[in-house]
Amino acid sequence: MWRRSFNRLQLAGLQKVEESLPAGVDISKQIDAENLFLHSRMMEKEQMIANQEQEIALLRNKLAQAELQAAEADDAEEAKKQLKPSGYSKHFEKTLNQIKSEGRYRVFTEIQRHANQYPVATWFKPNGEKSDVVVWCSNDYLGMGEQKEVVKAMHDAIDTYGAGAGGTRNISGNTKAHCELEYVLADWHSKDSALCFTSGYVANEATLATLPQILPNCVYISDEENHASMIRGIKASRAAKRVWRHNDIPHLEELLRDIRLNSPKASIVIAFESVYSMSGTIAPIRDIVRLAKQYNAFTFCDEVHAVGLYGPKGDGVAALEKLSDHVDIIQGTLGKAVGCAGGYIAASNHIIDALRSLAAGFIFTTSIPPAVAAAAATSVTQLSTEDGVERRAKFWHNVEFAKKVFSEAGLPVLQGESHIVPILICDSVMAKQASDILLKKYSIYVQPINYPTVPRGRERLRITPSPVHTEKMILELRDALVEIFDDIGLPRRNPAAAGTDHAAALEKAVSMGRDVGAPIRCPHLMQTLEKRVRTNAELEPADPDVPIPAASSFDCPEFSKGNCPGQDGGDVSKCPFHQARAAAAVDEAVDASRAPPTPTGDISKCPFHQAKLAKEAAEKDAEKDAAAAGCPFHQAKAKEAAEAEAKAQQVEAAKAGGCPFHAKLA
Numbered sequence: 156m157w158r159r160s161f162n163r164l165q166l167a168g169l170q171k172v173e174e175s176l177p178a179g180v181d182i183s184k185q186i187d188a189e190n191l192f193l194h195s196r197m198m199e200k201e202q203m204i205a206n207q208e209q210e211i212a213l214l215r216n217k218l219a220q221a222e223l224q225a226a227e228a229d230d231a232e233e234a235k236k237q238l239k240p241s242g243y244s245k246h247f248e249k250t251l252n253q254i255k256s257e258g259r260y261r262v263f264t265e266i267q268r269h270a271n272q273y274p275v276a277t278w279f280k281p282n283g284e285k286s287d288v289v290v291w292c293s294n295d296y297l298g299m300g301e302q303k304e305v306v307k308a309m310h311d312a313i314d315t316y317g318a319g320a321g322g323t324r325n326i327s328g329n330t331k332a333h334c335e336l337e338y339v340l341a342d343w344h345s346k347d348s349a350l351c352f353t354s355g356y357v358a359n360e361a362t363l364a365t366l367p368q369i370l371p372n373c374v375y376i377s378d379e380e381n382h383a384s385m386i387r388g389i390k391a392s393r394a395a396k397r398v399w400r401h402n403d404i405p406h407l408e409e410l411l412r413d414i415r416l417n418s419p420k421a422s423i424v425i426a427f428e429s430v431y432s433m434s435g436t437i438a439p440i441r442d443i444v445r446l447a448k449q450y451n452a453f454t455f456c457d458e459v460h461a462v463g464l465y466g467p468k469g470d471g472v473a474a475l476e477k478l479s480d481h482v483d484i485i486q487g488t489l490g491k492a493v494g495c496a497g498g499y500i501a502a503s504n505h506i507i508d509a510l511r512s513l514a515a516g517f518i519f520t521t522s523i524p525p526a527v528a529a530a531a532a533t534s535v536t537q538l539s540t541e542d543g544v545e546r547r548a549k550f551w552h553n554v555e556f557a558k559k560v561f562s563e564a565g566l567p568v569l570q571g572e573s574h575i576v577p578i579l580i581c582d583s584v585m586a587k588q589a590s591d592i593l594l595k596k597y598s599i600y601v602q603p604i605n606y607p608t609v610p611r612g613r614e615r616l617r618i619t620p621s622p623v624h625t626e627k628m629i630l631e632l633r634d635a636l637v638e639i640f641d642d643i644g645l646p647r648r649n650p651a652a653a654g655t656d657h658a659a660a661l662e663k664a665v666s667m668g669r670d671v672g673a674p675i676r677c678p679h680l681m682q683t684l685e686k687r688v689r690t691n692a693e694l695e696p697a698d699p700d701v702p703i704p705a706a707s708s709f710d711c712p713e714f715s716k717g718n719c720p721g722q723d724g725g726d727v728s729k730c731p732f733h734q735a736r737a738a739a740a741v742d743e744a745v746d747a748s749r750a751p752p753t754p755t756g757d758i759s760k761c762p763f764h765q766a767k768l769a770k771e772a773a774e775k776d777a778e779k780d781a782a783a784a785g786c787p788f789h790q791a792k793a794k795e796a797a798e799a800e801a802k803a804q805q806v807e808a809a810k811a812g813g814c815p816f817h818a819k820l821a
Contacts, residue, residue: 257583257606258582258583258584258587258605259583259587259605259606259614261605264278264594264600264602265278265279266278266279266288266290266600267279268290268300268301270301270306271301273290273293273295273298273300273301273621273623274289274290274291274293274298274621274623274624274628275287275288275289275290276288276289276290276600278594278598278600286598287598288594288598288599288600289598289599289600289624289628289631289632290600291599291600291601291618291619291620291624291632292600292601292602292617292618292619293619293621294490294491294492294619295491295492295494295621296463296464296491296492296550296574296619296621297463297464297492297494297538297543297546297547297550297621297622298494298546298621298622298623299463299492299493299494299495299534299537299538299546300494300495301494302494302534302537302542304533304537305494305495305530305533305534305537306530307533308529308530308532308533309526309527309529309530310526311529312332312525312526312528312529312530313526315525316330316332316524316525316526316529317525318524318526319521319524320333320521320522320523320524320525322521322522323518323519323520323521323522324517324518324522325518328521328522329522330522330525330528331525332525332526332528332529332532333351333522333523333525333528335528335529335532336349336351336528336529336531336532336535337349337350337351337499339532339535339536340487340499340501340535341501343468343469343470343501343535343539344470344471344473344474344479344485344487344501345470345474345479345480346479346485346501346502346503347502347503347504347507348501348502348503348504348506348507348508349499349500349501349502349507350499350500350501350507350510350511350517351489351497351498351499351522351523351528352497352498352499352500352516352517353497353498353520353521353522353523354488354490354496354497354498355384355457355459355486355487355488355489355490355491355497355498356382356383356384356498357384357498357516357517357520358384358486358487358488358498358499358500358516359382359384359385359388359457359486359498360384360385360387360388360391360516361388361510361514361515361516361517362388362455362484362486362500362510362514362516363375363385363388363389363391363392363424363426363455364388364389364391364392364514364515364516365392365510365513365514365515366392366394366424366453366455366510367392367393367394368513369509369510369513370422370424370453371420371422372418372420372421372422373392373394373395373421373422373423373424374394374395374396374397374414374418374421374422374423374424375389375392375394375395375396375397375424375426376396376397376398376399376407376410376411376414376423376424376425376426376452377389377396377397377398377399377426377427378398378399378401378402378426378427378428378438379398379399379400379401380401380428380431380433380434380436381426381427381428381457382428382432382457382459383607385426385428385457389426395421397410397414401431401434401436402436402438402439404439404442404443404446407425407443407446408446408450411423411446411449411450411452412450414450415450415451422453423450423451423452423453424452424453424454424455425443425446425447425452425453425454425455426455426457427443427454427455427456427457428456428457428458428459428460429456429457429458429460429461429465429471429472429473430458430459430460430461430465430472430573430574430575431460431573431575432459432460432575432617433575433577433604433608433609433613433615433617434569434571434575434577435569435571435572435573435574435575435576435577436571436572436573437472437571437572437573438456438472440456440472440473440476440478440482441476441478444478444481444482447481448481453483454481454482454483454484455482455483455484455486456473456482456484456485456486457486457487458471458472458473458485458486458487459486459487459488459491459498460491460573460574460575461487462487462488462491462492462493463491463492463493463538463543463547464492464547464550464574468538468539468543469492469538469539469543469547470539471485471487473485483502483503483506484500484501484502484506485500485501485502486498486499486500486501487499487500487501489527489531489534492538493531493534493535493538494530494534495527495530495531495534496523496527496531497523497527497528497531546622547622549622550574550620550621550622551574553620553621553622553624553626553629554574554576554620556620556626556629557576557618557620557629557632557633558570558576560629560630560633561576561578561618561633561636564633564636564637564647565637565647566578566633566636566637566640566647567579567646567647574619574620575617575619576617576618576619576620577604577615577616577617577618578615578616578617578618578636579613579614579615580603580614580615580616580645581612581613581614581615582614583603583605583606583611583614585614585643585645586603586604586605586614586615586616587603587605588643589603589616589636589639589640589643589645590602590603590616592639592642592643593635593636593639596635597631597635599631599632599635601616601617601618602617603615603616604616604617616636618632
């Protein structure tokens with residue numbers, strides 16, 4: 156606006172000037188120069204004003220940002236005040252501290268395997284240094300992970316397929332390599348079909364969780380020493396289950412008879428392993444199959460620790476006993492004797508097709524890489540050839556040689572009939588200590604086995620010889636173990652010391668499956684473990700009154716504080732720590748999810764069983780009193796009990812009347 160006013164005034168002034176000038180005078184040039192000067196001055200002022208406005212805008216933006224940051228800081232501070240300082244992390248810390256206090260915190264040893272050099276590997280130490288070690292705990296039982304044809308098959312498959320599968324089996328992950336592997340596995344076990352999973356664990360869990368969707372009124376009978384994957388699968392299925400004592404055929408038949416009597420239309424699934432990897436026992440498959448046919452039961456056999464090692468073609472214990480056709484589902488792994496990765500089941504066409512269509516653990520996961528499938532198929536094929544026969548022969552020679560020299564040296568070896576070579580330590584802290592000394596001093600890698608892999612009190616070193624270990628390596632391992640046992644105070648079976656208190660205490664410790672000094676289970680329940688320990692010497696029965704030797708810093712946290720009554724040859728039984736440890740172990744031994752062995756001794760002298768029987772009697776009396784007082788719930792329970800008793804009487808009457816079905820069950 157001011158510019159327009161200025162222009163008007165300027166025009167009026169020029170007109171007056173022109174009127175006063177003589178005729179013929181030209182002032183346009185002078186006016187143009189003055190206009191140019193005034194215009195440049197106005198442009199300078201406009202630029203100055205624009206710069207000032209820009210600076211003001213920048214200052215406003217900075218002020219707004221500062222206010223925003225201040226508000227965010229206030230919000231964060233307020234949120235901190237509202238958040239409880241404990242949070243969720245305290246629960247994880249508490250769990251870790253508990254595991255560490257029990258001496259079973261797992262430390263993963265970082266190693267590097269070398270092709271064509273197994274069992275030698277490189278150990279990467281925590282301080283950054285590295286050294287060579289001899290591996291004695293690998294599940295690559297036969298060294299097939301470095302067999303030249305297997306390695307070549309994997310290389311060729313990578314060149315053909317690339318690295319990954321690209322999806323689930325249903326969505327672009329079903330390659331020719333997967334199909335060929337399943338064909339090879341089915342032929343290996345003399346079955347119609349096979350189905351591959353990402354691991355043996357997933358194969359067990361997915362299959363056992365799915366079977367009750369197919370089999371009506373499904374009831375599982377599970378061996379008490381079954382692998383965690385089988386237990387998880389059965390729990391996930393939500394089917395009824397019964398637990399039978401390990402390899403106890405009479406108890407299995409008792410459960411079968413009871414289920415058939417009370418649920419004639421039930422679909423019974425007997426789930427068991429052929430070789431139990433920690434105890435080293437082998438299932439009586441022939442008796443299991445016989446009972447399955449007698450009581451119309453379905454059989455599921457986990458052959459994870461048997462495939463590759465047993466049978467004419469390495470096809471497992473069922474094949475060794477010529478029973479593959481009589482086991483409904485055989486489950487195995489590609490990650491142990493086969494030397495690769497993955498798991499599988501083999502069965503009839505209908506069984507495999509139904510599980511393929513329903514098992515979530517198969518449907519909703521990416522399939523194993525084609526290169527792994529191709530290598531596994533080659534490995535299985537090689538295990539069926541003369542090369543596989545030679546590897547198994549050398550393997551079994553080393554297993555027997557190791558058991559022999561370990562036993563002769565007085566090491567507490569569980570002398571089972573399988574290839575497993577467990578050396579009992581029976582204390583989690585000392586098992587870890589022995590393992591650490593082997594690794595750091597002798598360059599021998601053996602991982603300690605603690606709870607929950609084995610029950611508390613049965614901690615051990617699990618030795619796995621292979622065909623590529625030498626007798627010299629076995630003798631070096633024996634000598635190292637003997638030195639460690641003597642140095643840290645672990646007892647050995649010394650024939651020269653037979654009859655001494657030390658030898659007697661050792662026999663009792665090994666027979667009971669516990670460490671000397673700290674009773675960790677009810678003695679009557681522990682007597683069943685005597686069957687699993689086979690030695691040249693006759694084992695003494697478990698005696699709960701054995702004097703407990705002095706405590707050590709390995710098993711009592713109060714020792715270092717001077718508060719343990721067992722110090723200086725004192726009485727460990729008066730130590731609160733050892734009392735709590737014993738009570739916790741008894742609770743674990745009779746957990747409802749497991750079937751505790753029936754005591755064979757005089758349970759009337761056991762305070763635990765006395766308390767349990769008294770509690771059961773009190774509960775029964777309370778139910779009777781409540782029923783009499785008119786409680787609808789207890790009246791219903793009393794009615795059910797009466798009906799069950801009447802049903803039992805009917806069964807007895809039917810037997811007496813010559814009913815063939817009930818007579819057979821009897």
